Amino acid sequence: MSAMQAKFGYKNVMAIPKIVKVTVNVGYGRKAVGKETKAIEKIEQDLTKITGQKASMRKSKKSISGFKLRQGMHVGAAVTLRGRRMYDFIDRLISIALPRSRDFHGLEQGAFDQHGNLSIGIKEQTIFPEVTYESLKDIFSLQVTVTTTAKKKEEGIELLRLMGFPIRN
Numbered sequence: 576m577s578a579m580q581a582k583f584g585y586k587n588v589m590a591i592p593k594i595v596k597v598t599v600n601v602g603y604g605r606k607a608v609g610k611e612t613k614a615i616e617k618i619e620q621d622l623t624k625i626t627g628q629k630a631s632m633r634k635s636k637k638s639i640s641g642f643k644l645r646q647g648m649h650v651g652a653a654v655t656l657r658g659r660r661m662y663d664f665i666d667r668l669i670s671i672a673l674p675r676s677r678d679f680h681g682l683e684q685g686a687f688d689q690h691g692n693l694s695i696g697i698k699e700q701t702i703f704p705e706v707t708y709e710s711l712k713d714i715f716s717l718q719v720t721v722t723t724t725a726k727k728k729e730e731g732i733e734l735l736r737l738m739g740f741p742i743r744n
Contacts, residue, residue, distance in 0.1 A: 578737055579591050579592065579730075579733060579734060579737065582733060583730060583733075592691065592723050592724045592725035592726075592730050592731065592734045593723065593724055593734070594661065594665070594721060594722070594723050594734070594735075594738070595657075595722045595723060595724055596655055596656060596657050596661060596722045597655075597656040597657075597661045597664055597665060597719065597720070597721050597722070598653060598654070598655050598656070598719070598720045598722065599622065599625070599626055599653065599654045599656070599664075599717055599718070599719050599720075600633075600651060600652075600653045600717065600718040600720075601618055601622055601630070601651055601652050601653070601715055601716070601717055601718075602650060602651040602716075603615055603618065603649065603650055603651055603652075614712070614713050615649065617712060617713060618652065618713065618715050619652055621700055621705075621706050621715075622652055622654060622700075622717075623654075624703075624705040624706060625664075625700060625703045625705050625706065625717075626654045626656060626660070626664055627656075627660050627663065627664070628654050628656060628660055629654075630652035630653065630654050631652065631653055631654070632649050632651075632652055633649070633650055633651040633652060633653055634646075634647050634648065634649055634650065635647065635648050635650045665721070665738070667703070667704075668719065669738075669739045669740055669741070670739075671703070671704055672697075672702045672703050672704075673702070673741065675702040676697070676698075676699075676702045679741075680743065681741040681742060681743035682695065682740060682741060682742045682743065683743060684728075684732060684742065684743065684744075687728050687731055687732055688728070689727075689728055690723075690725060690726065690727075690728070690731065691723045691725025691726070691727060691728055691729075691730050691731015691732065691734065692720060692721060692722050692723055692725075692731060693720070693721040693723075693731065693735055693740070694718065694719070694720045694721075695718070695719045695720075695721075696716065696717075696718055696719075697716060697717040697718070697719060698716050699714050699715075699716065700714065700715055700716075700717060701714065721735065723735070
């Protein structure tokens with residue numbers, strides 16, 4: 576905290592950026608259209624194991640005939656983590672999961688938006704130790720978004736770098 580305050584010159588401690596929430600999203604893709612309920616249940620179970628919190632179902636807002644998608648169909652699952660679970664997930668992501676991913680050399684600075692929020696795409700759920708290889712049938716990808724209160728991209732990058740995220744220069 577004091578490093579952020581010294582670098583950016585915050586006069587008030589409450590102005591220092593912090594992490595608000597972590598959102599983990601999974602899209603079902605073709606499994607949603609094919610009515611593969613067992614595969615969808617398995618994805619939800621793995622997502623619950625990875626995050627430590629039950630996933631909420633996401634429904635389609637409108638019908639798209641080209642994708643054989645109807646309004647109200649389940650198209651994905653999402654988990655919003657806050658508080659202790661959020662910090663536990665971030666710790667496992669930084670120290671265990673990201674180093675286990677293939678050809679990982681750090682996070683790009685382009686993964687940050689203009690408000691200092693980080694979005695990471697993870698291609699396989701197998702990098703998390705909670706998922707056992709014996710139970711793997713379907714491999715799915717995740718999107719992890721770390722939302723901060725930073726006002727600028729540079730503030731968000733520095734905050735997450737100080738938290739231990741491996742960010743490339």
